[in-house]
Structure formats: structure tokens, C-alpha cells
Amino acid sequence: MSAFLSEYIKFIALYFKNKDVMVFHGLIGTVVGQTAYNILAFHCLCSPKKNYLYGLAAIDVPALAFFVNGVMLNQNTWDIVSECQTRRYRKLSLTAAFALLGSIVGRAVVAPVTWTVISLLRGEAYVCAFSEFMNPSSLDGFISTTPGPEIMALFPCKDVPTPFMNYSGEVERQLKYESQLLGWLLVGIISLAVFLLLCLKHCCSTLGYQQEAYWSQYRSSEQTLFQRTADVHAKYLAAECVKSFFGFVALEDQEKQLLADCKGIKSVIPRKEWNRVTGVYMYRETNDTPIYSRLNKWDMCTKENNC
Structure with a gap:
């Protein structure tokens, strides 16, 4: 187990010490792409059942595409492929394979996580996806006439019947609160994970x-x-x-x-x-x-x- 941790930490060290600026450029590109997408491309359908799929797709599909591209563009991915082709796994230990895969995934998730966090902090996709599932009784000034999912799905477009118009801002604020809370929680979890990995690296590494x-x-x-x-x-x-x-x-x-x-x-x-x-x-x-x-x-x- 100690040998496994030692070899894994070596690759974690490479990840954090690498002078390659591709990760930074990918991070900036993700921020720019996310902002442009939300401004130019995202338009909620405001239709029951379709809102949920479209909102989640706007968050998850680009993140998945970033992850796949990150894996494909990582040289370590092709090092594993070459190792398997030339040596038929004979000299690739399970520890080395797991450690290298951890390094690949660690790099590949930077852009997807950035995209997801920014999407949640902006909140448009979350509001679109979950407006129809919101419980009207949670609103300040309880709505006496409870609207159904068909009406709640219209709130992201502010195209609701007149009796519910006054609640449009409240619905958006509450859903954006939930979305941003999830975004900040994700940031906190990732920051804690990075901190723990750095501590583990310094504590367990056999190299100075x-x-x-x-x-x-x-x-x-x-x-x-x-x-x-x-x-x-x-x-x-x-x-x-x-x-x-x-x-x-x-x-x-x-x-x-x-x-x-x-x-x-x-x-x-x-x-x-x-x-x-x-x-x-x-x-x-x-x-x-x-x-x-x-x-x-x-x-x-x-x-x-x-x-």
C-alpha cells in the first residue's frame, strides 16, 4: 500500500508542478466559451419536460465534451496506449496504470469543472431546468392559486399569466440561490480535495x-x-x-x-x-x-x- 501511495503521489506531484500552460489556457478558454454561450446561444424553451432536459444538457454535454477532449489531448493517454501496444502490459503495473490514469483524469476535469461551476454561478441553465419542479408554497407570500408545471415552466421566460406575474422575480431569485449555492459548494469541495492531495504529496512522497x-x-x-x-x-x-x-x-x-x-x-x-x-x-x-x-x-x- 505504501508503494502504491508513493508512486501515485509522484504523478500527483508532476500534475501540480508541470510548467505546461495548456491547463491555464484551457481554463481561460472555458470561461470565455461559457460566457459567450450563455450570452449568444442559451434560450430556455419554457416548455414542461423539455426545460429539464435542455437545462441539464446545457451544463453536462459541454462538460463531457471538454473532458473527452482533455483525455484525448493528454500525452499520457497515448503513453498508455503505446505501452499497451509495444509491451502488451508486461511492464505496466497496476499501480503505475492507476497513477497515470489519475494524472490524466486530474488534468481532463479542469475544464469540465470550470464549465459546471460557472454554469451554476450564472444560474440560467439551472433556473430553466428546475423551474417546473419548484414548489410554489416555498415562495414568500404563498400563491393561493397553485400553478401547475405548465405554468411554472414559463417563469424563466417571464411569459406567465398575469395572476402569477408578481412572483416571477421571486422564482428566479430562489432558483438562482440554489444554483449558486451548489456552485460554491463545488468550489469548496474541489479546493479541499486539492489541499488534501497537496498535503498527501508532501507527507508520503519518498523524494525530497x-x-x-x-x-x-x-x-x-x-x-x-x-x-x-x-x-x-x-x-x-x-x-x-x-x-x-x-x-x-x-x-x-x-x-x-x-x-x-x-x-x-x-x-x-x-x-x-x-x-x-x-x-x-x-x-x-x-x-x-x-x-x-x-x-x-x-x-x-x-x-x-x-x-
Whole structure:
């Protein structure tokens, strides 16, 4: 159990220490998208039974879409897929899989939760969805003639019969109160969960704070440099193939200088080598030497000629 918590906390640490700004951009994009949607697109149908479905769909369907996109755009998702394809689960422990899935879900829920909280704090969708289920007896100045769901469903549009017109504002205020209360409760629960995870991380992690920070920085730097170098290598290989076909290749001056500096470049990288540096990897140590990634492990094994 302690080993499980230790490995899980390592991934939680990566999540909170990651320098990637995609989460922040996704958060801002969600806020802007939510605001634009409520201003331009949301119009309650004010029809019994349809209000409920439309209101909940306005909250839940975009949140689900954000979650699915968050999972698909997360590199860790494809690390798991690659791990399963190349190693057939042989080196993917249940602990590592659960920890990595936790990291993926943790990132993917940022935008959906933001959308849901803002929807609840604004209250339009909630008022639309639950107006027909509201008990008129809960209103200040009890309505003597109790309206049915057909009339209550009209309150979000303020298109109610004259005898009930005076209660339009009261209905909206009470439903928005409920909606905003749920929104703030959700914010509080999430804040508490984040606080507890941070406390758990610091209490249970086997790595010191500085080494955790270094591990996170290493992975971020490795990913950036690997992608940048892969772009140059792909351009070099493409240039060689185009030159072989046409007899020349039309390169810009900056590209010529860049490719001219690529000395000792590997023209072909075997699939076996790609598979060795691709997939899930948890922090490990060999003879008290830290190994931070699959690429780090590949480099050490290659230099020592023991892989």
C-alpha cells in the first residue's frame, strides 16, 4: 500500500508542478466559451419536460465534451496506449496504470469543472431546468392559486399569466440561490480535495522537494528538446529524400544553416529504438542512480552496453 501511495503521489506531484500552460489556457478558454454561450446561444424553451432536459444538457454535454477532449489531448493517454501496444502490459503495473490514469483524469476535469461551476454561478441553465419542479408554497407570500408545471415552466421566460406575474422575480431569485449555492459548494469541495492531495504529496512522497522539482523540470525539458530535435531530424530526412528524388532541395537560408550543423545525424532510427523510449515510465533508481524517463534509461543502457 505504501508503494502504491508513493508512486501515485509522484504523478500527483508532476500534475501540480508541470510548467505546461495548456491547463491555464484551457481554463481561460472555458470561461470565455461559457460566457459567450450563455450570452449568444442559451434560450430556455419554457416548455414542461423539455426545460429539464435542455437545462441539464446545457451544463453536462459541454462538460463531457471538454473532458473527452482533455483525455484525448493528454500525452499520457497515448503513453498508455503505446505501452499497451509495444509491451502488451508486461511492464505496466497496476499501480503505475492507476497513477497515470489519475494524472490524466486530474488534468481532463479542469475544464469540465470550470464549465459546471460557472454554469451554476450564472444560474440560467439551472433556473430553466428546475423551474417546473419548484414548489410554489416555498415562495414568500404563498400563491393561493397553485400553478401547475405548465405554468411554472414559463417563469424563466417571464411569459406567465398575469395572476402569477408578481412572483416571477421571486422564482428566479430562489432558483438562482440554489444554483449558486451548489456552485460554491463545488468550489469548496474541489479546493479541499486539492489541499488534501497537496498535503498527501508532501507527507508520503519518498523524494525530497528539490528532487521532485528537478524531475518535473527534467521531463519538461526533455519533452521540449525531444520534440524540437525531432522536428529538425524529420526535416533533415525529408530534405535528403527530396534531394535524392529531384537532385536538389529548395531550402531557406536558415534551414540550410540548421541542417549544415547537423553532423553525425542518424538517417534512420529503427522502430525498436522508438519503442524503447516510448511509453509509461515511473521514477526508478539503479545502484542509487536516478532514472527519470525512458529516454534517460535508454541513454544509460546504451552507454553501458548492457541493454
